[in-house]
Amino acid sequence: MAEVSNKQVIFKDYISGFPTDADMYITTSTISLKVPEGSKAVLVKNLYLSCDPYMRPRMTYTTDSYVDSFKPGSVIEGYGVAKVLDSGHPNFSKGDLVWGFTSWEEYSLITSTEMLIKIPTTDVPLSYYTGILGMPGLTAYAGFYEICTPKKGEYVYVSAASGAVGQLVGQFAKLLGCYVVGSAGSKEKVDLLKNKFGFDEAFNYKEETDLVACLKRYFPEGIDIYFDNVGGKMLDAVLLNMRVHGRIAACGMISQYNLDKLEGVCNLINIIIKQVRMQGFVITSYYHLYPKYLEMVLPHIKEGKIVYVEDTVEGLESAPQALIGLFSGRNVGKQVVVVARE
Amino acid sequence: MAEVSNKQVIFKDYISGFPTDADMYITTSTISLKVPEGSKAVLVKNLYLSCDPYMRPRMTYTTDSYVDSFKPGSVIEGYGVAKVLDSGHPNFSKGDLVWGFTSWEEYSLITSTEMLIKIPTTDVPLSYYTGILGMPGLTAYAGFYEICTPKKGEYVYVSAASGAVGQLVGQFAKLLGCYVVGSAGSKEKVDLLKNKFGFDEAFNYKEETDLVACLKRYFPEGIDIYFDNVGGKMLDAVLLNMRVHGRIAACGMISQYNLDKLEGVCNLINIIIKQVRMQGFVITSYYHLYPKYLEMVLPHIKEGKIVYVEDTVEGLESAPQALIGLFSGRNVGKQVVVVARE
Structure with missing residues (x-):
């Protein structure tokens, strides 16, 4: 041959x-x-x-x-x-x-x-x-619905929100009737979050000198669900802003991947104080959900209710x-x- | 009057x-x-x-x-x-x-x-x-059974293990058929863990210069359940030794309570890698379990199966x-x- x-x-x-x-x-x-x-x-x-x-x-x-x-x-x-x-x-x-x-x-x-x-x-x-129809889509689906156990009306925060996974988590949360704020690293991405993906609010984390105060501004009542794609300083700031019985889906920690020495997260005591569940997941454990996910997402894509x-x-x-x-x-x-x- | x-x-x-x-x-x-x-x-x-x-x-x-x-x-x-x-x-x-x-x-x-x-x-x-029959007892019970969702044969690690809560968690885990290791801060306490409370192994964390290696020694297969009473450096070392789908009950962080500047925990990425669930809890959310707990624990105390x-x-x-x-x-x-x- x-x-x-x-x-x-x-x-x-x-x-x-x-x-x-x-x-x-x-x-x-x-x-x-x-x-x-x-x-x-x-x-x-x-x-x-x-x-x-x-x-x-x-x-x-x-x-x-x-x-x-x-x-x-x-x-x-x-x-x-x-x-x-x-x-x-x-x-x-x-x-x-x-x-x-x-x-x-x-x-x-x-x-x-x-x-x-x-x-x-x-x-x-x-x-x-x-x-959206592959690994990142299934990640957003399993991470949000299975790990975060979201309820209508809850306050949801997504980091790296314009990325492959984040943009979907935000849209799933909006479809469910949550209040959703996303962060990203440029004005262009922030505009995308608000104008294309329908997030309620969005901010450029690079322009914020005090992430704790920033999150308090966007979530005066605190955060019920944090979908974490970045880890590090952002996670530390989120921990100070969680609500009682909040959930954190630990999906990725891109802020740490290029560091020789990992950053320390100092505010874990809030996991106790606020009775938070933080759960890490790897998508290979959720492949069995793929047919169910497709059934949900394909009509939404075709009807333009979810964009990518x-x-x-x-x-x-x-x-x-x-x-x-x-x-x-x-x-x-x-x-x-x-x-x-x- | x-x-x-x-x-x-x-x-x-x-x-x-x-x-x-x-x-x-x-x-x-x-x-x-x-x-x-x-x-x-x-x-x-x-x-x-x-x-x-x-x-x-x-x-x-x-x-x-x-x-x-x-x-x-x-x-x-x-x-x-x-x-x-x-x-x-x-x-x-x-x-x-x-x-x-x-x-x-x-x-x-x-x-x-x-x-x-x-x-x-x-x-x-x-x-x-x-x-044992009050707040700490209920804390051990709810924390172990509800938060850790333990299974027979799992590898359990308890810090501050001779304390009010830790000594019970270890004994509950043994009753269930788990392998249990505890840590404490003196020889006297370590002896207590092994000889009185029936832990499989125990060590004095103050004598260990490398907690990561120490845990690897006691848990060559890794830790399924960590009942955390101390936080800080110990939690950091545990994160490197968790097994896939492990659970961490965040019960207390006594190592941090007297610090002006909280210690950073660097190894949270393992929560993702190992698909760990870390959950904080406050016992006031579990008071409804008290009658059920008494029903379980009183006979055990009277029969000498649990000591305090x-x-x-x-x-x-x-x-x-x-x-x-x-x-x-x-x-x-x-x-x-x-x-x-x-």
């Missing part, structure tokens, strides 16, 4: 601090577009790749996380949308569109197919399966910069890399 | 840092042993008073806690066991024994009787109603020193002050 050329993004070596261009490089290898004889693997053409905050911890060596570190010298792994070119697996056939765990390259031979899901409908943008904003870059070559940009908040909305459109 | 003399412990003024002798003083006032005409108050003779860690935050001014700060120049409030001398309230009669919120004095006129509970049985030591260790001092004059001693760990077991034995 003839091999074709296969452009790839290679992870160079373990890092500390902020990732840079130099930590990844583009190479071209070759690949056969057939799965090996007798294998249950799936051979896909990658269409859209997802840049996600959890990818940063994978760039540092650890044996103690829910997901393995990247391997130096190997292609970067991540979520994506792909088209099946050949399949040895009974669940997948040539021509199927799938989303799930793939690699940052033009073509991938996927041997671990447990994390691959067939795309049920294409009457929404296909790239949505890297975001993506920040797309073109070409695999752009992927390293796109991933790096996440950690300085350069993206506006969900960061997607277009490898091929079909 | 003639008045009698009434010795009292007065709270002097708000403090920072560790409390000292000079922050309380003994005075003698007078009191009528009758409730005022038409009042629904209860007039009691105080028998046993309880020294509890949560009393320290009340010595600093705050409006942001679940319990009010003490009033400078006023008698100290706290849990105790008392005998009713006169009552304007239909639920209480002369001669009743009660436990609940009273004051550090010989006789108290209790106007807020919602926190007063009639003592159902006296075939156990009466002082137990400041501890108290550290008693005699006389109201000893109360300030006894309270202060809590914060340096001077007490061995539950700290009780005997005001009168009947």
